[in-house]
Amino acid sequence: MKLDGRIAIITGAGSGMGRAMAQEFVANGATVVAVDVRTDPVAETVKLLDDGRSVAQTADVSSRADVERVVTEAVERFGRVDILCNNAGVLDDYTPAHETTDELWNRVIGVNINGPFLFSRAALTPMLEQGKGVIINTASISSFVAGGGGAAYTSSKHAVLGLTKQLAFDYGKRGVRVNAICPGAIHTGMTGHLMTADGRNPHVDAAIAATPAGRWGKPEEIAHMALFLASDEADFIHGAAFTVDGGWLLP
Structure with a gap:
């Protein structure tokens, strides 16, 4: 099993991609702090993991106290942290700058980039002591382009790539590998509001239909x-x- 015996912290694990990561990791031998x-x-x-x-x-990933508590308790319970998936994220509903409030800006930046920084900083201590670790940041196709x-x-997503590099x-x-995944349009609870009541949104459908994957x-x-x-x-x-976007960025 690819991750047999490893301890993974996955943020945003309550649904969507984070839950899927937790299930995939446990199925391949890891223990997860969700x-x-x-x-x-x-x-x-x-x-659901049932392991x-x-x-x-x-925990709130934008809170230093919460982050440090999670990492400390993981080390106390399991003795190590092998993998960190900084997956938690929030959208801003395509709000342009002149309509972006301080509250919205601080929330998005707090979760999407402060969170990965705080968790990475905290997890690096046990990883460096072990001489080995993996950090995976969930970025976005919005790490490369606007729109x-x-x-x-x-x-925030441009910043995630800078932090990753x-x-x-x-x-x-020093033994710690760091990489990023850049999803395209992934159907999760967070993106569900982009759909209309009948499950269709012509603008979103048109954009996705234009990708090579078409879904x-x-x-x-x-x-x-x-x-x-x-x-x-x-x-x-x-x-x-790594872009996992159905070819969204090809044009």
């Missing part, structure tokens, strides 16, 4: 990439950004 700001959904994720070892943690979100979201540069020779992506397809990057098969991959 993290989400919502208590009931993340507890449901651990119930007898994985645990749920309620996939508003001012706050696009800025710098962490890879700083810590690769929404599935959370499991992001989880498959995360599994590969977390495994030893990806040992020579550092600081890379």
